[in-house]
Amino acid sequence: MSKKDIIICRCEDINLEELHHLMEQGFTSIEDLKRQLRIGMGPCQGATCLPIVQRELAIFLKKPLEEIPLPTVRPLTLGVPLKAIAKGAKNE
Amino acid sequence: MNKRILIIGAGVTGCSIAYNLAKKGVKNITVIDKSFLTSGATGRCGAGVRQQWQTKANCIMAKHSIEFFEHAKETLGYDGDIEFKQEGYLILACTKEEDEQFAKNVVLQNSLGIPTKKLTPDEALKIVPHLNKNSFISATYCQTDGHLNPFKMTDAYYQAAKRLGAVFHFFEEVKSIRHENNQYTVLTTKGSYDADILINAAGGYSREIGLMVGLDIPVYAEKHEILVTEPIAKMQSPMVMSFAKNLYCQQVPHGSFLMGRTTPKQPKGHDIDSTHEFLDEMAKTIDDILPKIGELRVIRQWAGSYNMSPDKQPIICESPELKDFYMACGFSGHGFMFAPMTGLLISEMILNEPLTLETEMLHINRFKHQTTHEVEKSVV
Ligand SMILES: Cc1cc2nc3c(=O)[nH]c(=O)nc-3n(C[C@H](O)[C@H](O)[C@H](O)COP(=O)(O)OP(=O)(O)OC[C@H]3O[C@@H](n4cnc5c(N)ncnc54)[C@H](O)[C@@H]3O)c2cc1C
Numbered sequence: 006m007s008k009k010d011i012i013i014c015r016c017e018d019i020n021l022e023e024l025h026h027l028m029e030q031g032f033t034s035i036e037d038l039k040r041q042l043r044i045g046m047g048p049c050q051g052a053t054c055l056p057i058v059q060r061e062l063a064i065f066l067k068k069p070l071e072e073i074p075l076p077t078v079r080p081l082t083l084g085v086p087l088k089a090i091a092k093g094a095k096n097e
Numbered sequence: 098m099n100k101r102i103l104i105i106g107a108g109v110t111g112c113s114i115a116y117n118l119a120k121k122g123v124k125n126i127t128v129i130d131k132s133f134l135t136s137g138a139t140g141r142c143g144a145g146v147r148q149q150w151q152t153k154a155n156c157i158m159a160k161h162s163i164e165f166f167e168h169a170k171e172t173l174g175y176d177g178d179i180e181f182k183q184e185g186y187l188i189l190a191c192t193k194e195e196d197e198q199f200a201k202n203v204v205l206q207n208s209l210g211i212p213t214k215k216l217t218p219d220e221a222l223k224i225v226p227h228l229n230k231n232s233f234i235s236a237t238y239c240q241t242d243g244h245l246n247p248f249k250m251t252d253a254y255y256q257a258a259k260r261l262g263a264v265f266h267f268f269e270e271v272k273s274i275r276h277e278n279n280q281y282t283v284l285t286t287k288g289s290y291d292a293d294i295l296i297n298a299a300g301g302y303s304r305e306i307g308l309m310v311g312l313d314i315p316v317y318a319e320k321h322e323i324l325v326t327e328p329i330a331k332m333q334s335p336m337v338m339s340f341a342k343n344l345y346c347q348q349v350p351h352g353s354f355l356m357g358r359t360t361p362k363q364p365k366g367h368d369i370d371s372t373h374e375f376l377d378e379m380a381k382t383i384d385d386i387l388p389k390i391g392e393l394r395v396i397r398q399w400a401g402s403y404n405m406s407p408d409k410q411p412i413i414c415e416s417p418e419l420k421d422f423y424m425a426c427g428f429s430g431h432g433f434m435f436a437p438m439t440g441l442l443i444s445e446m447i448l449n450e451p452l453t454l455e456t457e458m459l460h461i462n463r464f465k466h467q468t469t470h471e472v473e474k475s476v477v
Contacts (some may be wrong), residue, residue, distance in 0.1 A: 036133045040140055040248040043351070048327055048396055080371050084327055084394030091384040091391060094377035 013061075014054035016047025024058065028065050035059065035076050045076055048084060098448065103283055103292035104128040105271050105306055108139035109247065109433055110425050111298035112254035113440030116173070119261035121444055126263040127292070129285060131270035135251050137300040139433060141369075141401025143323060143355055144250070145336050145347060146434035147186040147242035148211040151202050151475045154410050154458040156209050158435045161453065163241060165437035166250075174260075175253035180246035180350050185335035187216075187225055188475075189233035189386070192341050196234050202475065203237055213239040225337055227389040233339065244336060244347055247433055254440075271299075274309040276419070281310075294421045294447060301367060301402030303426030312416055315464055316427040317365045319405050321357060322375040324398035326390070328352025337387060338477060344382045345477050346390065354390055358382060359477055369400040403430040409473040411435060413442055413459040423447065424461070430476060 008022035019042050032038050035045070035058055044058060045051035055075055063070045102123060104111045107130035115128050130136070146166060148159040165172070166181055190196040199215065206213040214237065221236040222228055259265065266287075274295070275282040283290045297314075299306045307314035329352055336347040346356040358379055360372075376398060384391045406412055406427030416422040423446065425439050432439070438454065445452050457463070 034133055036136065040133075040135055041252070046325075046397060048394075050396070079397045079399055080373075080376075081395055081397070084396045086392055086394050087326070087380040087383050088388075088391040090376055090380035090395070094381055 013057050014042070014044045014047065016049055016053075017043045019044055019054070021061075024061060028062070033062060033066060035062065035074065039076055050079070050082060051076070098123050099125065100293035101125045101291065102127070102294045102296065102447070103281070103290055104296040104298055105283075106130060106137065106298035106300055107134055107255070107265060107267065108137045108298065108300050109135075109251045109254065109436040110300070110428075110439055111296070112251050112258060113436040114296055114298060114425065114443045115258040115263040116254045116261070117440035117444035118447065119258050119263045121448060123448075124262060126258070127290060128258075128263060128265045129269050129271060129283070129290070130265070130267050133267055134255055135248050138401045138403070139247055139251055139300070141323070141399060142247055142433050143345060143347065143357055144247040144433050145186065145242070145244050145345065147239065147336070149186055149188055149202065149206060149213055149237060149239050149242065149475065150473060151198070151205070152410060152471050152473045153205065153209070155431070155473055156206055156211060157454055158411070158438045160209060160211055162435055162437040163243070166243075166245060169250070169253060169437075173253045173257040175256060177249050177252065178246070179249045179253055181243060182245075182350050183241055183243035185224070185238055185240045186242035187221060187335045187337050188237045189221070189337065189339040189342070190235045190237070191233050191339050193234070195341055198474075199235070199237050206239070211239060212241060213237050224335060225333060227332070227387060228337070229386055229388055232342070232386045238335065242336065244349060246349075254436075271306065271309070274306075276310055279420070281421075294423070296443065297422070297424040297426060300426070300432075301404050303404055303424065307424070310419055310422060312419060312422070314412065314424060314426065314461070316404050316406050316412065318367050318402040319363050319365060320369055320400050321359060321363075321403050321430065322371060322398060322400040323355065323357035324376065324379060324395050326354040326393040327396050329393065339386065340475060340477060342382060342386060343477060344386060346383065346387060353396075354393060356383065357477070367402065369402060371398045371400055403428070404432070405429050407464055408471065409476055411439070411459055412461050413439055413456060414461055415446055417462055429473070
């Protein structure tokens with residue numbers, strides 16, 4: 006299977022070839038890769054891509070998995086419409 | 098020039114300075130950052146670029162910088178897409194005072210060649226049909242304002258600077274600085290560097306870097322929060338902004354909406370945690386001004402530091418007390434859009450070239466000799 010057909014992130018449609026290309030250019034932390042590819046920032050908040058990227062980095066850098074740090078967990082974990090938040094805030 | 102130059106900070110400011118110096122043939126440039134590329138305010142910012150300012154210095158800095166962004170991809174030889182969307186800023190006047198002040202701002206901006214127009218609510222609604230007509234009195238609009246991808250823009254400077262020979266070190270923090278016999282020795286978490294010229298481009302930490310050489314730079318860090326929604330098909334061209342109602346809101350080419358506001362009475366400091374108070378206030382403001390956007394789901398919120406100066410305009414100069422110590426800080430929440438000029442001006446100062454702009458209003462001395470300042474009020 007071509008690396009182009011292996012999807013790493015479904016939210017942003019990123020494939021393995023794009024990931025390897027950036028790693029070869031020296032973007033070898035998840036924080037760096039996130040900012041180039043938008044991985045981990047879509048509707049699923051990294052549930053799919055982050056473990057895969059972490060494993061790919063571990064292989065590339067020849068390091069144990071535990072030594073590849075994951076990015077900060079941001080609120081919200083599930084999308085909430087702004088209107089629902091506004092309504093809640095006005096009733097407080 | 099054979100002098101060794103060391104830049105502290107690899108945000109958009111440090112990268113632009115490194116590029117501008119390297120392009121002019123300076124060989125010995127090192128950039129040190131305590132974290133990854135764009136880890137500071139640059140990677141956390143709204144990345145809006147506008148020329149609609151109230152002070153002359155800010156107008157001119159922004160105008161020249163936007164002219165650079167228009168050709169940045171070719172100028173820097175960047176393979177990627179900097180995602181420059183040039184579809185304007187629509188600034189809402191929500192009080193009578195704002196309406197009067199904005200009329201004056203338009204005169205100033207037009208006199209400097211910035212094509213801003215004053216609009217009635219109906220004219221504004223033609224540009225952004227989902228605006229709540231009752232939430233504002235009038236608006237100003239400048240078509241050539243816009244937005245970029247801050248990661249890509251900074252990467253473009255970084256790649257170009259590297260190609261021209263600048264050397265970058267990441268995940269290395271500057272801990273202390275010694276100055277002896279006209280030479281700076283910079284001690285980091287990984288080693289020590291000797292330099293003839295030092296440049297403070299440390300963003301929210303500029304004050305701390307100043308203190309390392311005994312300088313009291315009158316700037317401080319202040320938290321500003323921001324959020325992003327799920328992406329949807331394009332429905333809004335310009336950035337919508339209100340100072341009185343405290344909001345900026347922009348749809349980026351990716352489809353998501355970015356929006357932020359200032360939390361009143363935010364204490365000084367380096368805290369950048371997200372709060373639910375911000376989320377509540379942001380949601381209420383959107384519901385008032387852009388109710389349709391309120392139907393979108395928020396997927397993330399985060400925060401970053403503004404580096405605030407007393408008059409909310411940047412400090413770009415050599416220190417009057419310390420020779421060969423330069424600073425580019427105090428951007429007060431709009432340093433991304435000024436970065437092209439910041440880099441150019443610092444390179445001209447270091448190489449003793451004629452300056453593209455009058456820089457007196459950017460000099461730190463303005464806080465010593467003047468008792469009153471022209472303060473920029475067009476800020477969120
Ligand atoms: C929420 C938010 C929205 C914004 N929106 C806009 C906008 O729409 N338009 C606009 O123009 N601007 C905006 N800004 C402001 C803009 O982000 C900044 O003015 C700009 O990015 C400053 O860039 P910089 O390179 O000077 O600083 P930074 O990007 O903060 O870079 C400073 C670097 O210095 C490093 N550093 C600090 N201390 C040390 C040390 N001791 N040793 C080594 N390295 C060190 C840091 O790691 C950091 O990478 C916004 C800011 C925020 C927070």
